[in-house]
Amino acid sequence: MQVIDVTLRESVYYESGMSYEDRLQYLRDLCELIPNDFLQYVEICFIDNDVDKDLNYDEKFIRDAYYGIKVACNLLYAGSAPMEIILKMEKEADAMGVDYFDCADSSGSFTPTYTDELSKNLMAYRGNLEIGLHLHDHMRMALANALVAQKNGVELADVSILGAGKGGGNMKMEEALLLLYGKEIINYNLLHGLSRMIEEFCNMVSKNPKDDSKAFINYLTGVFKLNLKDIETLEKKSQGNSDIYLKCLLGEL
16 A cells, blocks of 8 residues: 655644745655655645635645646545445546545544445446545544555555644554554664654644654554563663664664
8 A cells, every 4th residue: 555645735734834945844854754665645735826725835836846746536524425426436536537536534434344345345446546545533543444445455545744634633654654564664764764754743833742752652662562571671772862762673773
């Protein structure tokens, strides 16, 4: 499953938002910190001529960002739509020649059982589309839903750093990349890059990164199935230095 970062769109839900320059810097940081094998696409949302809109990006932004453009058809509140309507819209999107067909769990109501049914139906037709899901985390099921969709062949999933987004937030980039790709290919560069991205994003939206950085480190104890003794040993070796902690975790020190 490939991953699309949608943080640039979702950052508007933070009180301070992100300035034009911050948004460009965010893209530069992604290129520098996250290996392209893990994060293939970045969504910059729509373009229109109303420059006063929060989600508007002009031609200069796109030119400066150096990203190619693809078009997605996003079906909002997919969990509230009858399956036959979703599949009808999928075929219509394919006929229009769009690149991606995304079903968005806008209300955070998807369960793994529903996601299994939806993803199997979407992949049964598919046509020339790449199929994706935009999973909200209201009920803390975003990752579980993504893993079910991945098993059924769904090709794309949206993520945002720290789960930036409305309501319960989106699927967290720093968590999804590790589970969707598997522990066996996790390396220091990825973990270090994610840790730095958390800090950089918090600085851009005037948020203290301390708690979020600690939460990411704690999440790794679950990914690596560490017991209490392992955790105490790592903390003793690292003495509060996150880079040393990550290297010890991976057996590189």
